[in-house]
Amino acid sequence: MTKIMLNGNKKLTGDVSISGMKNNAVAILPGAILTNEEITIDNIPDISDIKDIINILKHLNVSVERKNSTLKINSKNIKNTQIPKEYSSKLRASYYFMGALLARYKEVSIYFPGGCNLGDRPIDQHIKGFEALGATVTIDNDLYTIKAKKLNGAYVYLDMASVGATINIIYAAVLAKGKTVIENAAKEPEVVNIATMLNTMGAKISGAGTNVIKIEGVKKLNGCYHEVLPDRIEAGTYMIIAALLGNNIKIKGIIPEHVEALTLKFKEAGIHIVVKDNYCVISKPNRLKPLKIKTMVFPGFVTDLQQPITPLLTQCEGESIVEETIYEDRFRNIPYLNKMGANIVVKKPKAYIKGKTKLIGKEVIATDLRAGISLVIAGLIAKGTTTILEADHILRGYEKLEEKLTKLGAEIRVE
Numbered sequence: 001m002t003k004i005m006l007n008g009n010k011k012l013t014g015d016v017s018i019s020g021m022k023n024n025a026v027a028i029l030p031g032a033i034l035t036n037e038e039i040t041i042d043n044i045p046d047i048s049d050i051k052d053i054i055n056i057l058k059h060l061n062v063s064v065e066r067k068n069s070t071l072k073i074n075s076k077n078i079k080n081t082q083i084p085k086e087y088s089s090k091l092r093a094s095y096y097f098m099g100a101l102l103a104r105y106k107e108v109s110i111y112f113p114g115g116c117n118l119g120d121r122p123i124d125q126h127i128k129g130f131e132a133l134g135a136t137v138t139i140d141n142d143l144y145t146i147k148a149k150k151l152n153g154a155y156v157y158l159d160m161a162s163v164g165a166t167i168n169i170i171y172a173a174v175l176a177k178g179k180t181v182i183e184n185a186a187k188e189p190e191v192v193n194i195a196t197m198l199n200t201m202g203a204k205i206s207g208a209g210t211n212v213i214k215i216e217g218v219k220k221l222n223g224c225y226h227e228v229l230p231d232r233i234e235a236g237t238y239m240i241i242a243a244l245l246g247n248n249i250k251i252k253g254i255i256p257e258h259v260e261a262l263t264l265k266f267k268e269a270g271i272h273i274v275v276k277d278n279y280c281v282i283s284k285p286n287r288l289k290p291l292k293i294k295t296m297v298f299p300g301f302v303t304d305l306q307q308p309i310t311p312l313l314t315q316c317e318g319e320s321i322v323e324e325t326i327y328e329d330r331f332r333n334i335p336y337l338n339k340m341g342a343n344i345v346v347k348k349p350k351a352y353i354k355g356k357t358k359l360i361g362k363e364v365i366a367t368d369l370r371a372g373i374s375l376v377i378a379g380l381i382a383k384g385t386t387t388i389l390e391a392d393h394i395l396r397g398y399e400k401l402e403e404k405l406t407k408l409g410a411e412i413r414v415e
C-alpha cells in the first residue's frame, strides 16, 4: 500500500511541466489495434493506468515497446478477443477494447470495467451504439460478450454526451460498412485528438469537437505517428496549487483553451494569472473571493477538477458552492477535508463550503484518484503533517508527483 506524507504550508516557486493526458492516452492505446501496421504514440505519461492498459495489450499478444514517453505498438500477431476480470477491473478505460476488438474481430468478451467509485457508472450508451451498428450483446453477470456478423453504419443518439461512449462507438464504426452519425456526441479535446489519430490512419471522421460526429467506414487503417495531448486535469491541479501557495509558478506545456473554464473562475476569485501560448504564471493572491462552480461537459468546468478545487474554496472568504452534475457520488474527499478543519456540508448534488478555515495535517484516505489529489492539495496548505493512505489511486493519474512537487519546494514523500 502506498502512503503519501506531506509537511504543509511551504511557499512554492519555480516551474512545472505538464505530462501527457491520462484520459487521452488510455483511450488511444486500445485504438492502436485497429490496424496491423505499427503505431507510434508520443507523450505517454508514466502512470499506473498506462501500465494496466499495456498489460491488456500484451495479454492480447500485441507487441508494445516503450522508450521514455514513446510507445511503439504492433498488433499484427494479435490473437485473443477475451479479456479476463483481473485485467478489465483494473481501470475504467479497459472498456475501449470493446469497440476496438469488435471492429477488428467482430467479437469480444470482457468483464465490466473497473475505475474510480463515483456512484453508478453504467455503460448502456456504449452498448446501445454497438447494437445500433448490428452487434448482439449478452451480459452474464459482469461478463459482456459482443458479437456481430457484420457492422453497418447507423444513427446513434447518446442520452448524455459521454466521452467513453463517443470514443467507443467511433472505434466500432470506423471499419463498419457505410455511414455512422453520433448525435449528442462528447466534445472533449480527447475525442478530437482520437478522431485526428484515426484520420491520420486513413479513417473518414468529421465533426469531432461538435455534438454531431460523422464516420464514413473504411476497409482498412494504416500505421501512424501520433501525440497525446497535455493533461488538462494535471495542469489544472498545479494551477490550483500555485494559486494557494505559489510565488510566480510557471506551468509549462499547457493548451490554454483546455483550462479556460478554470482560468475564468480564477479571475472571479481574484487570482492573477498570466496566460501565454503554452504556459501560464500564477501567484497566490492576498485574498480569495468565494466561487460558485457547476461541473459540466467541455467547455464547461470539468468534473475531474471539482474535488481538486475544493481545498482552494476552503480558503475563500465567504460561502462557495460546488454542484456536481456528472457523477452522483463524487464527494468522498469531503469527510477528510472536514477532518482537517474544513467546514463543508454536502447536500447532493451540491457541497457548501464555508471559508476561510485553517487546515491541519491529519491521517486521511484517498478513496479515489481525484479525491486523493484533493487531499494532497489540502495537505500542502495545512499546518503540520498529513498522511494519505491508499495513495496508489493518486499515482494512477499523476506522473512524477513527488518529483514535480519537490522541485517547487514542497515537502512530500511517497512511500
Ligand code: EPU
Pocket (backbone or CB within 6 Å): 023, 024, 026, 092, 093, 116, 120, 121, 122, 123, 124, 125, 126, 127, 160, 161, 162, 163, 164, 165, 188, 303, 304, 326, 327, 328, 369, 370, 397
Ligand atoms: N454514462 C451513462 N451511460 C454510459 C456512459 C456514461 O449513464 O453509457 C454517464 C456516467 O455514469 C456519468 C456520465 O455519463 O454520469 C459521464 O460519463 P462519461 O462516459 O463521459 O465518462 P467516463 O467515460 O466514464 C471519462 C473519464 C473520467 C472523466 C469523464 C468526464 C476515462 C477513463 N475516464 O469517464 O475520468 O471524469 O470522462 O470527462 O477517460 C478521472 O480521470 O478521474 C475520471 C473519472
